[in-house]
Amino acid sequence: MDSTPNEGTFTALRTQLQEAAAAFADGPDALEGILLGIVDDVDRAVREPLEIFPVCHHSPASALAMARRLREKQPKVVYLELCEDMAPLLTELRNCRLPVAVQAFATKVDGFPAEWAPLSVVAPLTEASAEYQAIAYALDTPGVELVLVDRSSDHVFQWQETKDESAEPADPDAPPAEEEALHGDSVGVEIGDLRPRFAELEEHLLRHGRVRHWSEWWHQYVELPLGDSDHDTYRQVMLLIGSLFRRLAPGEAHRVRVDEDRERYMWTRMRQHMTATGTDPADALYVCGAFHAASRVAEFGVHGADTFEISPPSATKWQHGLIPSSHAAIEAQFGLAAGSVSIAAAQWAKNLRRTRVKPYRLAGQTGTRMPKKAARTPAAPTPAGQGPAPDRLTGFLRRPPVLDRFDEEELLGWSVEIVRAARRNGYLASTADAIAVFETSILLAGMRDRARPTPYDFQDAAVTCIEKDTVPGRRDVRRLVEIMLGGDRVGQVGYDALPPLARDVHDRLAPLNLKLQQRGVQRALLDMASRPELQQCSDVLWMLRYLMPHGAARTVMGERRLGERSLQESWDLALGTHQRALIELGYEGVSIEQVLEQRLRRTAYGPQATTATVLKAVEDATLYLRSRRLADELGRHALQVLATERSVDGAPEVLRRVRGLLAYYRTSEPSLPAWIESFVKAGYAHYCTLLPTAFADDDASVRQVAAMLGFLFSMEGLALSLGCDRNQLELAVAQSRPGEAAKTALLWAARTQLGHLSRADLRARCDELLGNPLTLPAYPRYLSGFLHALEPVPGLADFAVEAVSHAFARLPDPVLLPWLPTLITTVRSGGTDLAPLLIREAGRIFPGRLAALDTWVPPWRAADPATVTARPSRDGTAAPGGVPLLSAYPATCDAVADLLGCEGGWHTPAPSRTGAVLLARHPRTARALEELLTTP
Incomplete structure (x- = not known):
């Protein structure tokens, strides 16, 4: 191809620009080179045998010009700047309501950094876009072939240095985050990207154009003038703008290289297709962004160089589908002002009414009316020997706007x-x-x-x-x-265009009789008692609640726990609003059960997995999948993870999970699974080994040490039956040397549970703490230790109440009042989950009526023999001791003594030899007996 510019086409424009450069730039060198280079770029693109149609992303003027040109030219091949691997999805646009986005998605990466996963590329389409007009024309016109020529989704990331490099800067008019979630952090394919990359140039245009942002400048100075222009004028103006922005773009090496590689890629693909099919360039149309239309690479044109080698794709497996989009999501992803796409849609409708151009719409397109079939107008061929279109730029740039x-x-x-x-x-x-x-x-x-x-x-x-x-x-x-002006129009993917997983979800939820495709929240009521078939719907909803974002499936009434099933449930569903998340689940598997199993395996076998997270995966597999096979596999893996842990950070969560699983298996199955027996046995030895270190370690909290003791004491019976040695626990407790007050109290509780410390000794130690002025300020921390001790030793709840009550009764107000805030904050921060147990025990011990408080004696004082003898009886006499009570029930006393291993016989006081007390109580009987005995 001859690349020498045609001097006769834009001679007048070149002369004017050269004179302007000489007048405003103190010489014609720098500015003249830029201005005349722009004209050369336009001339080169216009004279290309393969017609180049420059467009701007979501521009109504571009869409109108495209619809008009397609009806005039009727090309047989349409080359479109779009990722070539997205071609099979375009036919599914018939089943959607625009705007939607074509998406390529990869959850597992092979050949890219692992931190990039998941990979996602989207290309949004609206009805007011030239790309959609070209797609609709090609798919609904017999004999027309649509060829996507841009780099594949895999090459998008191959040519990207960092994942965040291509992201647009934040726009102050960007929509809220919930609208951006429609595209998430996907990489947007810049179809027809036309925005100056030279910040000073954009600032200059906005200031002199008296506008606030780029979208307003484009609407005022490009959209409105080009809305009524002819094809040649539109084409030359768009090429002029693309060349201007390209020549004034900053010289970022990576971005320039990516732009040029995209152009080499597209021209290489087009030449390969024309060579393979024998397509005549006159029967084809190349639709691309105006920025790429004014290209200067050697591969440009039908007769360009074939020196570009396309690299092979990576081993990453890509999934493709359609996801819903919206005007606000498009604005956020491409850095447009809020409301600009809605205004563009309104301008598109206005242009159609004014010009009466019939746009192209896919047959059966949801949300649009089927247009009347227009008669095929044959293209007006260009006469032989006629050159390219004459200069339209000079007249367009001089034409003033008209208010109609x-x-x-x-x-x-x-x-x-x-x-x-x-x-x-x-x-x-x-x-x-x-x-x-x-x-x-x-x-x-x-x-x-x-x-x-x-x-x-x-x-x-x-x-x-x-x-x-x-x-x-x-x-x-x-x-x-x-x-x-149109609002934020949100698209929708039709049922037939959904992946198999999404269609399966809709089919399985059909008994609910809800319009799941509809946006917004819908209430679903499930009565499994009267309609057992709804149990399947309940299972699906619980899995969706686990897999999808919050709000897609939210339970109002009903719960699912181990061993429990609700007979009635109420749900708020918004699957239509979160359609993108449901579609992306379809990229991971063919059913939600498969996706959930993969998620659980990925969580359990991840590098950051702990014993607690693996046990949670076991519980979730049992709850949602009811899979004994998967639960046993993950349980065996939990045993391996436990053996590698050297910290006690997850001990509270491990204790809670193991207790729940043990309770479930004991009530629902005839025998415990082998993995949980092995887990209890290994956990008993594991925590016995770590116990002395945890007591001395300042980084180990009291709650974590209490959870270890809770595991050891609560699982002790099962562990001993499986062959564990109790001496290991006693040695671990004996070797523990805590330095913190709370851990010291926790150790005392553990020794009490093992029988190494009596209640009397424990009470004496607390009295000693209260009597020592040096240890009195630390007493709240001791109480915190006793409160945490309720986890491993719940039988000490009465003693914890006693310790708190004794402190309140003994301490004077000058000591108690400064000490009280420390107690409250300590209890709140360290034992909020155990406080209800303490409160219930206090409610059981203390009297329920205020009147009974005057005569009430605490149980810990009633156990004191001195207190017992001094306690008044109902008749005002001294109450007897405990010996008459034992004498009254000898069988019970003997059984308790045998249980405790006590030996010895009964020792009862000798009966009184005098009847003075008896005679004093019954004087009449005494006098009668006296008279009887004295009567001769």
Whole structure:
């Protein structure tokens, strides 16, 4: 191909630019090179035998020009700048409601850094985009072939140095995070990316254009003028803009290399296809971004060099599908201003009404009306020998904008409608405000040198005239304008376009009779008692609750625990809102059971997995999958993980999980699984070994040491039956030397449980702490240790109540009041889960009525013999000791004595030899006996 510029095509424009460069740049060298180079780029692209159609991403002007050009030219082959591996998905767009995004997804990476996983690439499509017009034309027109020529999804990451490098900077007008979640952290394919990468240039354009952001500048100075232009003018202007931004882009080596490699890739693919199929370049159309249309690589053109070698793809397995998108998600991903895509959609509808151009829509497209089939108009062939289109740039750049009647009527309608919407949302707006909005819009447009008010002018005018001091409702006026102009339209993927897993979920939830494709929250009521078939729906919902983000499946009533099943459940479902998450589950497997099993295995066998996380995976496998096979496998793995742990950080969680699993297996199965018996046996030896170290380690908390003791004491019976030695536990306790007060109290409790320390000795040690002024400030920490001791030794609950009560009764107020906040904070921070046990025990011990408190004697004082003899009886006499009680029930006393191993006989006091006490109690009987005995 001859690359010499045609001097006769843009001679007038070159002359004007050369004169301008000489006048404004103190010489024609630098600026002249840029300006004339731009003209050369346009000339080169125009004269290319394969027609290049430059577009801008989601531009109504590009979509309108594309629809018009396709009906005129009727190309047989359409080359589209889109990832070539996404081609099989495009036919599924018929089953969707736009906007949607074509996605390539990979959960397991092979050939990329592991921290990049999961990999995701999306290419969003809206009806007001030139790409969709080309796709709809190619798929619905017989004999037309659609060829995607851009790099594959795998090459997107092959050519990327870091995962965050291609991310756009944060935009102050970006939508909230919940809208960005539709695309997540996916890498967006920049189809028709047309934004200056030279920050100073963009700032210069915004300042002199009197606009706030790039989207407004593009709408004012490109969208509106090109909406009525012919094909040649549109094409040359877009090439001019693309060349300008390309030549003024900063010289970032990596980004420049990626841009040029994309262009080499696309031209190489197109030449390969034309060679293989014999396609005539005159019968083809190349749709690409204007930035790439003005390319200067050697591979450019049909006759370009074939020197570019395409690297083979990596071993990563890619999954492809369609996910719902939205205007706000597109704006967030590509750095556009909030509401700009909605305004573009409104401009698209306006252009269609004004120009009466029939757009292309896929047959059966959800959410759109089927257009009438237009007669095929044959293309007007270019006469032989006729050169490329004449210069249209000079006339376009000189043409002033025109305000037509249609725009004035539209502005009137907007002014009335925004007042009506404001009144519905609580604003005190009236007809005068509608007039003010109309006039202010025109005034703002005039102040900004605009011949016609734009939607952005109208938005500023509405905020100025209607929004006063406060916002009475949920939405401000700016948001009301966005809703009025089209709002945030959210797409939907149809049932037939869903992956097998998503379709299976919808089929299994069909008995609920809900519209699961619908966005928003729906309430599902499940009565398994009357409809047993709903148990399957319940199982699916619980798995979805585990796998999907919060809010997709939220339980209102009902729970699922080990050994428990709810007969009635209530759910809030939002599967339509979280359709993207459901679709991405389909990339991991063909059923939710398979995905859940893979997730559990990945969690249990992960490098950061602990014994507690593996036991949780065992519990989840039992709860949601009811898989004994998987639970046994993960349980055996938990045993291996436990053997490698050298810390006690997860001891509380391990204790809770093992107790729950033991209770479940003992009540639901005839025998315990072999893995849990081995786990108890190994855990008993493991924690006995770590116990002395944990008592002395300052990093080990009291709760963790208490959980270790709880495992040892609660599992002791089962461990001993499996062959463990109790001496190992006694030696571990004997070797423990805690330095902290709370751990010391915990050790005392453990020795009491083992029988090495009596209750009397424990009580004496607490009395000694209260009597020593040096240890008195640390007494709250001792109480914290006793509170944690309720985990391994729940029988000490009464003693913990005694210790607290004795301190409150003994300490004077000057000591107790400064000491009380420390006690409260210690108990709250260290034993909130054990406090209910302490409160219940206190409620059992203390009297229930205030009147009984005066005569109430604490049980720990009633056990004292001195206190017992001094306790008054009901009749005011001294109460007998404990000996008459034992004498009254000798059989019970003997049984207790035998159980305790006590030997010896009964020792009863000798009967009194005098009857003085008896005679004193019964004087009449005494006198009668005396008379009887004295009568001769």
